[in-house]
Amino acid sequence: MSDTPLRLVIFDVDGTLVDSQMDILAAMSAAFGRADLPAPEREAVLGIVGLSLPEAFERLAIEAPALTRQSMVEWYKEAYVALRAKVGAAQSSPFYPGAREMLERLNTVPELLLGVATGKSRRGLDKLLEGHDMRHFFVTQQVADHHPSKPHPSMILAALAETGIDPAQAVMVGDTVFDMEMAHAAGVRSVAVSWGYHAAESLSQADALIEDFAELPMILNGFWGTKI
Template sequence: MSDAPLRLVIFDVDGTLVDSQMDILAAMGQAFDRAELPVPARDEVLGIVGLSLPEAFERLAMGAPSALRLNMVEWYKDAYVALRAKVGAAQSSPFYPGAREMLDRLHAVPEILLGVATGKSRRGLDKLLEGHDMRHFFVTQQVADHHPSKPHPAMILAALSETGVAPDEAVMVGDTVFDMEMAQAAGVRSVAVSWGYHPAERLSQANALIEDFNDLPGVLNGFWGTEI
C-alpha cells in the first residue's frame, strides 16, 4: 500500500478541458441582441470566460441598469441551453486534444484525486459531465451557484476541505488570469494552459505553462517529486 499523500488536481472547464467558445459567443450575442445593446467583440467575450455570469455581464454591459444585466444573465442561460440541445454537450463543447486521455491517466493513480472549479452553473456542469461521460473522474465539483466568482479562492478552499488535501499537495489547472489569481489566493500551485481563452502572455503568475496536455505529468512530477 502506497504511503504517498493524497494529491488533488483541480481543473477549470471551459477553455481548459473543453472548447465551448462557439456556444458562448452565440449565446452572448443573443443576450445582447435581446437587450438591444451592441454585442461585444469576440476577445472581450472570451476575456470574461471563467467569471460567474453576473460578474461577466457587469463587465461587458457596464453601463446597463442592474435589472437589465440580471435579465441578460437569464437570456444567456436560455440561449446556451438551447444551442447545446441542438447537438448535445459533447459536440458543442468538444474536448481539447489529449484532455480525455489525461483525465484517464491521472484518475488511474490511486493517490491523485481530481476536481473541477468552474464558472458554470450546476446545471451547466451536469450537462457537460453527462455529455462526455466524465462525472466519475471528479470527487469534488465546485460551481458558480455556490461560491463567489473567480478569482475569489472559495472554490479551491472548498475542494481542499472536501478532499482533505493540503494546499501544497494541490494544483489548479486553468486557462485564465482568474484561475491563476484564484490559485494564488488559495495558496496552491497553478498550471496555465496555452490553448485557452486568455493569451499565454497574460498568465505569467502561473507556476508553470504547458502547451500540450502531455506536458502536465512532468510538471506535476516536478512539483511533487513523483513519477506519474
C-alpha cells in the first residue's frame, strides 16, 4: 500500500477548462434587453464570471430594483439554455487547448483526485460534463446551487470534506480573482491561468501562474515534491 497521501486538484470551469464567453455575453445581453436596460460592456460581463448569478446581477445591474434583478437571473438562464441547445454544450463551450489532455493525464495518477468548483448551476454543469464526456474525471463537484458565491470558501471546504483531503494537499486552479480569493480563504494553494476572463496581472494573489496547461504538472510537483 502506498504511503503517498491523497491529493486534490480543484478546477474552475468557465474561463479555465472551457471558453463559454460567447454564450455568456449573448445571454447577458438578452437578460438586459428583456429588462429594457443597456447591456454592460464585454469586460464588465467577463469580470463577474465565476460569481453566482444573483451576485453577478447585483454588480452589473445595481440600479435595477431587486425584483427586476431576480427576473434577470431567470432570463439569463433561459437565454443560455436556448443558446446551448442550438449547437450542444461541447461546441458552445469548447475546451481550451490542452485542457482535456491534462485532465486525462492527471486522472491516471492513483493518488490524485480531481474536482470542480464552479459558479454554474447543477443543471449547467451536468450539461457540460455530458457534452464533453468528462463526468468521470471529477470525484467532487461543487456548484452555485448549494453554496454562497465565490469567493466564499464554502465550495473548497465542501470538496475537502467530501474527499477527506487536508488543505495542504489541495490546489485550486482558476482564472479569476474570485478563485484566488476563495482558495486563500480556504487555506489551499492556488494556480491561476493566463488565458481566462480576468487579466493575468490581476491574479497576483495566486501561488503560481501558468500560460499553458502543460506547465501544471511541474507546478504541482513543486508544491508537493511529486513526479506527475
